[in-house]
Amino acid sequence: MSSQVHEFQAEARQLLDLVVHSIYSNKDSFLRELISNASDALDKLRLESLTNTDLDADTSDLHVRLTPDTQARTLTVADNGIGMGRDEVVDLIGTVAKSGTAKLRQALSESGDAAASEELIGQFGIGFYSVFMVADRVVMVTRKAGESIGTRWESTGDGTYTIDDAADAPQGTSITLTLKPVDTDNSLHDYADPQVLRSLVKRYSDFISWPIRMFETVEVPAEEEGGEPTQEQSDVTLNSQKALWAKIPSEVAPEEYAEFYRHVSHQWDSPLETISMHAEGTFEYQALMFIPSQAPMTMFAPERPCNLQLYVRRVFISDDVPELLPTYLRFVHGVVDANDLSLNVSREILQQDRQIRAIRRRLVKKVIGTVQEMQDRKPEDYAGFWNNFGAVFKEGLAGDQDNFQAILKASVFDSTASDDERTTLADYIERCPAEQKVIYYMTGESRKQIERSPHLEGFRAKGIEVLLLSDPVDEFWTSQMPEFDGRTFVSVAKGEAGLDDEDDDAGTDRDAEFADLLTWLTGVLDADVSTSRLTKRLTDSAACLVGEEFSISPQMEKLYRASGQEIPHMKRVLELNPDHPLVTGLAKAYASGGEDHGDLEPTAKLIYAMALLAEGGELADPAEFARLLSDTLVAGLE
Structure with a gap:
């Protein structure tokens, strides 16, 4: 050519x-x-x-x-x-x-x-x-x-x-x-x-x-005395060719580890943590892994699910062996050098090899254990790790049941206890009142959105700490009804709030007082509401929407639909604050309205829409909401 x-x-x-x-x-x-x-x-x-x-x-x-x-x-x-x-x-x-x-x-x-x-x-x-x-x-x-x-x-x-x-x-x-x-x-x-x-x-x-x-x-000395060198x-x-992973860690300088990390990762930062493993016994292998100090741009769109290179007796086999680590540890880079794997093993056999599975189990436990050690002994390094890789690390909660508790223990979460510091679950439990046997949480699209949700009002008023979970994966692992240290996780946006005072005897009377209004509201809002009830969950807002105890959240609905899975619209419970002027005013209007309450339907629909917007939800028909609001304002001015 x-x-x-x-x-x-x-x-x-x-x-x-x-x-x-x-x-x-x-x-x-x-x-x-x-x-x-x-x-x-x-x-x-x-x-x-x-x-x-x-x-x-x-x-x-x-x-x-x-x-x-x-x-x-x-x-x-x-x-x-x-x-x-x-x-x-x-x-x-x-x-x-x-x-x-x-x-x-x-x-x-x-x-x-x-x-x-x-x-x-x-x-x-x-x-x-x-x-x-x-x-x-x-x-x-x-x-x-x-x-x-x-x-x-x-x-x-x-x-x-x-x-x-x-x-x-x-x-x-x-x-x-x-x-x-x-x-x-x-x-x-x-x-x-x-x-x-x-x-x-x-x-x-x-x-x-x-x-x-x-x-x-090179200069060669002269063979005879007095002669000229040649x-x-x-x-x-020029290089030693020594496999760095085979050396005793104490004999390797941090600079050597840093350069090796850059070689295998093709990144330019320095490793946050170096993990060296030497396994002996039934089969032997060595591993040298690194947790980066910075996240690459491709973290949430990885080219490959595992970034470990596989060697067998110092012979390179592959840099694409997803069986070595689960995808939630894809930020880990390094090498694994095994002594007993066959050099002629095919890709399909590798996937089924029991030794690969055994190596994977140990590597996963070692990485999670290293994260836990950082949390306990190097809080500044751990904070950097979590800022870069926390959302990825937590993906393991949705898929790795064998290590679920270890991942939970090594994780931290936003909480109403602090505006700028995350908390471990152990610290959350230590702060809990002795009588509290559950871990309260709420999921949402962002911390800011969750903090503004009316669902937190009653918990704040009583000083009850709530975890604020805003990563997409939080929707999945919390839906599995997990436990930690014998305590179940309870969503503040589902089921009964459990905030009633033991000496409160007024609840039954108030339920009877509002019974007809609640039944009417449920009928008017039948397309979106499964039932209506009073609540102690609210202190400032008029109403909120609550899921049934085992229902999926609105955020989960969005995730399913975003992935192309159409699911039926989930009706939720409309909870009303009986002390709010809007609710008491509606109750009076309902009681004095005779049998025809058609003029109150716009107000009922507005209450539902406001509850939906307050939690960060999306209106099915924004134009209809705008019309109802406009008509109501005009009527009020008249």
Whole structure:
């Protein structure tokens, strides 16, 4: 195929310009990106060679090689890994096949913070473009393992690139950078200097499991006394290749863990917590996991449900093994290295492997236990964790019954006890009166909405603490009638409020006084109300709507409908405050109205609509409500 000149995809061109010209605190990161990509290519070739016995590829000496040329001012980073075909080059380099790139462009252009820019670049996996921060020209030659013809790609980063066939390309990928002039004032080091490269590899890529090699000139002493020493080229390996997860934690510096975390997560923050595991017994495995300090943009739209890489006896198997961790722990990054899993095991067998299931159980318990330890010993770190990942962590309450109690214990919740501090359930129970045997809660779309709900009025008046649950998952786990420490969870928006005073004997008389009005209201509002009754739940509002004890909430109805599941409209109970002037006035009007109460129906409908709006609900017919309100106001003025 003849040489072709292409333009970068529009989004790729804009991102390229932003990355190259954005304030970037550490231009050294380009080398880490290239070595990381090379390491991934070697991993993929090793895996492909294990699963495809017909693959015509040389796997005898897999490695990464750096070749600096101080005279020509070039640096070549090469690997003999899986390589790429022509279409892959166009797709992966010429375009940005990621969702959310428009959002990234805006965030990069608006960010004046260097660290924030690096974090964004790392999150969206476009680190290859960082080569243009240090190079005026980039040439990539690649040949996919098993194919006979390679591809040559070249660009100066000006918006176009040239692509051509490369008949003599070796297996793998070679990227040659024509370097910009050294500018130490702007963190542009001499990347053609072997000592600079040695230092950077040691700092960023010492843990890479494949050898990173470079020819160095060494001085050889003269064989005879008085003779002149000679210089020879020596092929040296720059990295230790030691699997960091196999080391004793006390022998690993925090900086080493941080760099390894960035390698496996492709993020730019530092880990909030490092979790090291060494399991022995029936089968052995090692794990090194990290809880990030910042949430990626894709947290609620994850590309994969598990971010652990699976190795078997130091051989990379897969970075997509959702069986290792449940989705509610998708924020955890790291590696698992097992000794006893078969290298030839297929994807389907892996899913059923009992050892994988056993590893999963232990990993989950370890992560939840680590979160609990943070809560107990590192409150500031725990607060950061919860702000970033609390809503995701709580997803486990809706799906992991085996660890339900442990997740509850490790969680915190908004509460009426404090405007700015969350509470654990243990602390909630400790503050409860001795006679209170339940945990009160209310769900809603936001804390602000819940706090304004009339359902809380009676509980506030009596000083009873209520949990304020505003995450979507709260609707699901609370509907399962959970318990904690022997106490059941009770919604303040369902069933009877349970706020009656023991010495209150007036309740029965008042029920009789309002009985006819309540029956009439139920008939008028039959389409939306299952029954009407008086309540002690309210102190300031005239009315509120309450679900039956085992009914689903209005928020749950919305969630079902948003997911495309149509469910019948759930009627609720209309509760009235017998001390409110609107209710007492309606009762008098009803009592004096004879048998025809048609003129009171607009008021009844307005009371229902106000109760619905007060809890943050949506009117089925806003225009009808506006008409009723207008007519009522006009009548009052007359």
